[in-house]
Amino acid sequence: MAGAGATIKQVLDAAEQAATAGDVARAVALYRQVLTKAPKHSKAKKALARLEKQGGTVGRAMTQADANVLVQVLNSGDFANAQRVARDMSAAFPNEPFVYNILGYASGMVGDQKAAIEAFKWAIKLNPNFVEAMSNYGSYLVQIERPNDAVPVLQKAIAKKPDYAEAHHNLGVAYFAMGQSDAALQHYDLALKYAPNYANALNSRGSLKTSRHDRVGAEADFRAALAIAPKDAGALANLAGVFAADGKSAEAVELLEQALVIDSKNTETLLQLAIIYNESGQSTQAIGVFERVLAIEPAHAQALRMMLDLVPLGDRGPLISQMETLFQAEQTAQIDKVHLGFALGHHFEKTGDYGKSYACLETANRLYRQDMPPLPETDDKKFARITKAFETDAFAALRDAADPTEVPVFILGMMRSGTSLVEQIIATHSDVFGAGELNAVTEMGKTLYDKGAKATAADGQGFTTAYLAELTRNAKGAARVVDKMPGNFFNVGLIKTLFPNAKIINTVRDPRDNCFSIYKNFFDTYAHQYAYDQVELARFANSYKQMMNRWDELFPDQIYHVSYEALVADQEGESRKLLDYLGLEWQDSVLEFHKTKRAVRTASVNQVRQKIYRSSVKSWQNYAPYLQDLYEGLDKKLWADAFVD
Incomplete structure (x- = not known):
């Protein structure tokens, strides 16, 4: 035809x-x-x-x-x-x-x-005036990952009909896909101005707010969308994501089950449900849901990767065979090979086949890194910009807005350095609430960093009020509330300026073990681009250590450094020191941290549910022949106090 x-x-x-x-x-x-x-x-x-x-x-x-x-x-x-x-x-x-x-x-x-x-x-x-076709065409271009081409099409539609809500929404989706969240938010708002009951626009705006870690705003938008369209499976799943991020696992599961009644074969919703079960320590239920995903899509690489870690080593034979076949197949999508490579790398490490393990990990890292878009700001520039701001005392005016509260506890450091373990130990104490990894300091601090010396006490007051509201909104009056965002090591200067009595715990690990642990893990974000290349990893680690040394000089005796190796060697002794630093009385329950029933939303989710083990110390040595670029890139003098021989 x-x-x-x-x-x-x-x-x-x-x-x-x-x-x-x-x-x-x-x-x-x-x-x-x-x-x-x-x-x-x-x-x-x-x-x-x-x-x-x-x-x-x-x-x-x-x-x-x-x-x-x-x-x-x-x-x-x-x-x-x-x-x-x-x-x-x-x-x-x-x-x-x-x-x-x-x-x-x-x-x-x-x-x-x-x-x-x-x-x-x-x-x-x-x-040429068919704005509906332009809107649909722009939306389709976004779907096929051509948002740059979609923008002018959608802009033309809006120029012809400025109050066309659907075109505004689709343009917002295009901008969001391009990483331009401010522009996206502007058009979502316009879509809702012209069509207040536009459920899709509410759902999209809620997703944008979720990406900004504005869970209060996101929840409001998702609830509004569901009030208009109660059977919107996507909005139900999105609201479940907000609840899961707040540690409300039972509520999240209930919403996802409702979404699956509407769309029973939605593998993304099933995957979300499996992840929540796993984060909640319900591994049997998680495996069951992963199997539901694979029944629909047998080659679902992400489900295979995440499920493999929950399956006993002796029962993995058929699963490993399937994953190896997919990993080696030319037609397997690149991102699927990334998921499979990381999973197989972990598996072969457990079986002692380190050469095969590294080959899988190297492929996964290389494939993932090579197609990443450039960051808006390189890590090197970020280190330099923030360090310079505090060395020049650019934020002196913010001291007038300092909040004397002792509630916040910041656990920070390199990823995979033991931050989750330290949080789990501390959060087991009855006077402590673990809020998990919050990106609030970074997100809320953007305005302050942008203003620099022009930031006022009123700006600082706005930050402290908003941050404390976010930190404590689920804490139920706990004496200490933990923000375990490793990347807050960038924000120590801002934290100590605005929360001078806050406790800061920096976890330190042998950089060879630390960096290799990063290298062998998949992080579902483009933010950690350094993680997938040995040379970049070493440079990032050196910059982190230099920054922490500088914070110690600017804020002497105000940062508690805990050694991962010391903690696993003497759990009770180091735990007592941690609680003493926080001004908390000793409780024997902290030694049973692995039994704590709380959601853990990090790459360490399965490790922190086990008793402390020491096998990860010096584990880099099993891969020494393959890690020369990493080892040679580390500044030996800078890291002298952290190397474990």
């Missing part, structure tokens, strides 16, 4: 075949389609004139009944059939942009990318 994706020759051939078969109406429609694309096409003009002389003007205009048939087929959800019907109608009514708009949508839904793009373009060419 000659549709939007057909060439002029193909349409011309189809027209000639129709004329030969005596289907004059169809032949006329097809010749008109050729002339719409190529108005001066002499062969088509002559053929059309000949048919019209023969009475071929029987072609009729499209009616509302025709349009209703097409819309009904589309709304049935049978997009393959909708594409077929739209193609037929595009042949019968070649000058109807409405038909091509639906053809574009249906083609996109069945994965026919070329036909979708050509149909949308043709709809817009036939009617």
Whole structure:
């Protein structure tokens, strides 16, 4: 059938075949389609004139009944059939942009990318003011990971119809995909200004707020979306994500089960449910849900990676065989090879096959790193910018806004340095609440960092009020509340300026073990780009150590440094020191930290549910032949006090 994706020759051939078969109406429609694309096409003009002389003007205009048939087929959800019907109608009514708009949508839904793009373009060419087609086309470009191309299309739609809510929403989605969250938020807000009951826009805005760690705002948007569309499975899952981040696992599970009643085969929702079960220490339930994912999609690499760690070593045979086959297959998607490589690397480490383990890890790291987009600011520039700000005393005015509270406890350091272990120990104490990894200091501090010396006491007051509200909103009056965000080592200067009585615990680990532990783990974010390259890892580790040394000079005796190796060697002795530093009385329960029933949302989720073990100390030595770039990049003098021989 000659549709939007057909060439002029193909349409011309189809027209000639129709004329030969005596289907004059169809032949006329097809010749008109050729002339719409190529108005001066002499062969088509002559053929059309000949048919019209023969009475071929029987072609009729499209009616509302025709349009209703097409819309009904589309709304049935049978997009393959909708594409077929739209193609037929595009042949019968070649000058109807409405038909091509639906053809574009249906083609996109069945994965026919070329036909979708050509149909949308043709709809817009036939009617340059067809803002709905522009909005749909822009949305589709975002879906196929071309947000940069989507933006001008959507901007054009809005220029023609400034109050078109859907185009604003789709433009917000495009900007969000490009990492421009401020622009995205602006257009989500405009979409809701023009259509206050636009559930999709509320859902999208809530997702943006979630990415900014504004869980209060996100929850409000998701609840508003569900008030409008109670059976929106996506909004239910998104709200569940907010609850899970707040440690409300039972509430999150309930919402996800509701979403699965609506859409039982949604693998993303199932994966989310499995992760929450795992974070809550319910490994049996987690495995069961991972198996549901794999029953729907047997090659789901992320599910395979996450489930493998929960399966006993002796029961992994069939699973490992499947994963190796997928890992080696040329047709396996690159991101899937990343998930599989990290999982297999961990597995072969446990079996003692370190060469095979490293080969898998190296492939996973290389594949993941090579396609990462550049960061808005390099790590080197970030270290330099923040260090300079406090060395020049740029934030002197903020001291007038300092809050004397002793509630906040910041656990920070390199990732994989033992921050989760320290938090789990401390949070087991009855007077402590573990708030988990909050990005609040970084997010809320952006304005202060941007203003620099122009930041006022009022700015500082706004920060302390907002941060304490976020930190303590689920703490139920706990005397100490832990913010375990490793990356807060960047923010020590800001923390000590605005919360001079806050406790700061820096976890330190042999950088060889620490960096290799980072290298062999998958982090679902592009923020830690240094993690996937040995040279970059060493440089980042050196910069971290230099920064912590500088904080010690600027804030002497105000940071407690705990050695990971000392903690695992003498759990009770080091735990007593930690509680003493926090001004808390000793409780024997902290020695049973692994039994604490609280959600853990880090890469260490499975480790902190075990008793302390020492096998991770000097584990880098098993891979020494493969870690020369890392070892040579570490500043031996700088790290002299942390090396464990």
